[in-house]
Amino acid sequence: MLHFGMKPPFSYPDFLALWEPDSLLWESGSHSALLKEWEKFNRSLRNELVRTRAVKKGKDPNKYLRGSDGLDPFIAPLAHWAANQDSPMEAESYLDKIRWEKIEELKAGHYFDIEFLAAYGLQLQILERWRKINTCESAEILERLVRKI
Numbered sequence: 001m002l003h004f005g006m007k008p009p010f011s012y013p014d015f016l017a018l019w020e021p022d023s024l025l026w027e028s029g030s031h032s033a034l035l036k037e038w039e040k041f042n043r044s045l046r047n048e049l050v051r052t053r054a055v056k057k058g059k060d061p062n063k064y065l066r067g068s069d070g071l072d073p074f075i076a077p078l079a080h081w082a083a084n085q086d087s088p089m090e091a092e093s094y095l096d097k098i099r100w101e102k103i104e105e106l107k108a109g110h111y112f113d114i115e116f117l118a119a120y121g122l123q124l125q126i127l128e129r130w131r132k133i134n135t136c137e138s139a140e141i142l143e144r145l146v147r148k149i
Contacts, residue, residue, distance in 0.1 A: 004097055004100045007127070008124055008131055012121065032115060034115040034119055048071075048072070049083055051076075052079050096130070104119075
């Protein structure tokens with residue numbers, strides 16, 4: 001069982017290697033309803049962040065948006081809160097907790113089927129990201145990410 005903030009038990013590539021050739025199922029998301037929902041959610045979250053950050057910087061968000069899933073009224077306030085934090089670490093942690101909770105929601109009712117494994121892989125990627133952030137100059141990396149818009 002994975003928990004947000006824990007050290008990853010192994011790397012995402014090692015996880016994928018355990019399931020070859022099935023690893024392509026969650027790399028492309030082509031066969032997983034969970035991954036399709038995840039991609040839609042994550043794209044909506046990223047687009048809301050783009051909208052909020054672009055307006056804040058006086059830029060046109062339309063050239064940065066990806067996909068056309070429309071607006072999600074539940075995601076907008078989450079993105080707005082994160083984009084207005086002084087601490088990039090706090091904002092990124094908040095966003096990854098939101099992502100983590102969405103994955104938990106999506107995997108409800110799945111018990112060691114392909115959807116559960118896909119959710120496990122997604123959560124493992126979040127843990128790996130934080131392992132890297134915590135072992136590097138994390139504040140500097142996050143500052144650069146936030147400034148990119």
